[in-house]
Amino acid sequence: MKRLVIPVGLCLATAASAEQRDAPDFSGSYLCKSMASGGVAPGKDNVWRAVTFNVADHAYVVKVTDTRKTVTLSYEDVKARVYTVGVKEFGTQTDPRNCYGRGRGLEGAEVASADGEMNCVYIGTEYMFDFKRMRFQTMFRGGYMDRDTDNRDTPYVSIGICEKID
Structure with a gap:
């Protein structure tokens, strides 16, 4: 009889540990303020050079909305929540632009996250948010x-911190 109890107990423990749980919900609005930014830009002589950008007044408003969907990530034992992530520059009157995540099971402007980290792209800009540690990078x-050799858009990397505003 004891031989049957031990395997049954192991099966129950294994089934419980293999059961997926839902990820925490990071829905809400965030103000993400830039702290530093650098890149390259063409100078007066049309030669591209390293540049440090002034980000004293630069920030994003980020709206994270839970779609009530989940996806299973291959590297987690948690069902990742699926969100829409709208990003706009603080102080502008434009609507937030939803950025596009990457991953299996996502459609259109959806982003999956199991732990508060969200990566998405919108027209040449990659956004990386970590709403658990309250950091971002673009x-x-x-x-x-x-x-078009006349394109003067400047490649850059920016970092900063976020705070939840609702």
Whole structure:
């Protein structure tokens, strides 16, 4: 009889540990303020050089909305929540632009997260948010590699911190 109890107990423990749980909900609005930014830009002589950008008044408003969907990530034992992530520059009157996540099971402007980290792209800009640690990073490809040699968009990387505002 004891031989049957031990395997049954192990099966129950294994089933419980293999059961997926839902990820925490990071829905809400965030103010993400830039702290530092650098990249490259063409100078007066049209030679591209390293540049440090002034980000004293630069921030994003980020609206994270739970879609009530989940996806299973291959590297987690948690069902990742699926969100829409709208990003706009603070102080502008434009509507937030939903950025596009990457991953299996996502459609259109959806982003999956199991732990508060969200990565998405919108027209040449990659956004990386970590709403657990309240940090962000953006990267813009810019015009240096553009076929149009007159494109003066400046590639850059920015970092900063976020705070929840609702």
